[in-house]
Amino acid sequence: MTRILDGKAVAREMRQETAAAVAELVAGGGRPPGLQAVLVGENPASQLYVRSKNRAAKKAGFASRTRVLDISTRRDELLAVIDELNADDSVDGILVQLPLPAQIDADEVLERIDPAKDVDGFHPINVGRLWLDQPAPAPATAAGIVELLRRAEIQMAGRNAVIVGRSAIVGKPLAGLLMRENCTVTVCHSRTRDLPAVCRGAEILVAAIGRAAFIGPEHVGEGAVVVDVGINRVSDADEVERLFPGDAARRESFAKRGSVVVGDVDYTRVFERASAITPVPGGVGPLTIAQLLANTLATSRARQGLGD
Numbered sequence: 001m002t003r004i005l006d007g008k009a010v011a012r013e014m015r016q017e018t019a020a021a022v023a024e025l026v027a028g029g030g031r032p033p034g035l036q037a038v039l040v041g042e043n044p045a046s047q048l049y050v051r052s053k054n055r056a057a058k059k060a061g062f063a064s065r066t067r068v069l070d071i072s073t074r075r076d077e078l079l080a081v082i083d084e085l086n087a088d089d090s091v092d093g094i095l096v097q098l099p100l101p102a103q104i105d106a107d108e109v110l111e112r113i114d115p116a117k118d119v120d121g122f123h124p125i126n127v128g129r130l131w132l133d134q135p136a137p138a139p140a141t142a143a144g145i146v147e148l149l150r151r152a153e154i155q156m157a158g159r160n161a162v163i164v165g166r167s168a169i170v171g172k173p174l175a176g177l178l179m180r181e182n183c184t185v186t187v188c189h190s191r192t193r194d195l196p197a198v199c200r201g202a203e204i205l206v207a208a209i210g211r212a213a214f215i216g217p218e219h220v221g222e223g224a225v226v227v228d229v230g231i232n233r234v235s236d237a238d239e240v241e242r243l244f245p246g247d248a249a250r251r252e253s254f255a256k257r258g259s260v261v262v263g264d265v266d267y268t269r270v271f272e273r274a275s276a277i278t279p280v281p282g283g284v285g286p287l288t289i290a291q292l293l294a295n296t297l298a299t300s301r302a303r304q305g306l307g308d
């Protein structure tokens with residue numbers, strides 16, 4: 001029997017724990033954690049992410065705000081906003097939604113954020129701390145995946161983990177975090193030779209490449225735990241039918257929206273080979289927001305002089 005790893009349920013549990021901790025913090029005379037999102041432009045996916053983050057933050061008792069800036073915002077204008085938020089004591093977490101418009105260098109902006117408020121864990125100082133196993137906010141998707149595996153009681157120590165994708169947001173930080181859990185970690189990318197063979201050696205396989213249904217049964221060893229980070233939109237009806245034959249719910253969703261969300265894993269064909277698998281949607285996605293809130297609670301507590 002393949003276990004479906006219910007990220008939504010784990011995320012709900014994490015958010016409830018965070019909400020309880022916020023209530024305790026406030027009851028003890030503390031300040032509710034302040035999360036400030038910065039959104040530049042009108043990318044619909046980014047708008048959706050930021051709205052979801054805001055809603056979840058408010059529900060957990062945070063003071064949550066979003067600064068929306070025009071798509072034509074200049075580099076120095078955005079840096080000035082970051083400086084202002086760095087100086088604002090009520091802000092415990094600054095989240096600059098990526099991607100940024102082409103005229104702005106994202107690295108420069110991320111480096112400007114006070115590392116103590118860097119709830120995305122993207123600042124070079126916090127990236128360094130992650131690799132040194134020092135306390136620091138870790139990128140939320142990567143940390144959320146480790147939290148899911150831990151809560152699902154999936155053994156990590158001593159196991160071979162293969163991560164497909166070397167992004168700074170997911171693949172790289174996850175490699176560091178899984179190493180910390182005593183996994184033997186391999187990171188694959190577009191130049192990896194014989195990717196299916198490397199992937200078949202995984203006891204924990206993580207797909208984070210951003211290509212719909214790219215990981216097929218030929219990539220999955222019998223009994224592997226499969227974690228699917230992908231969020232891809234497929235708007236071709238035949239492709240949806242090929243990926244999910246006879247799936248009434250997906251057909252209905254396609255009819256309504258003209259597309260369906262598909263992970264990086266060919267779920268239907270991989271399912272039987274896996275011992276456990278995260279679905280898309282409802283797997284890794286919800287964990288990112290839950291972990292972001294946990295990160296913000298942690299920076300807020302630290303900034304209010306409270307320990308872990």
Ligand code: GUN
Nearest residue numbers: 095096097098099120169
């Ligand atoms: N864009 C895609 N994922 C992320 C994320 O985790 N944080 C931010 N700030 N932007 C993103």
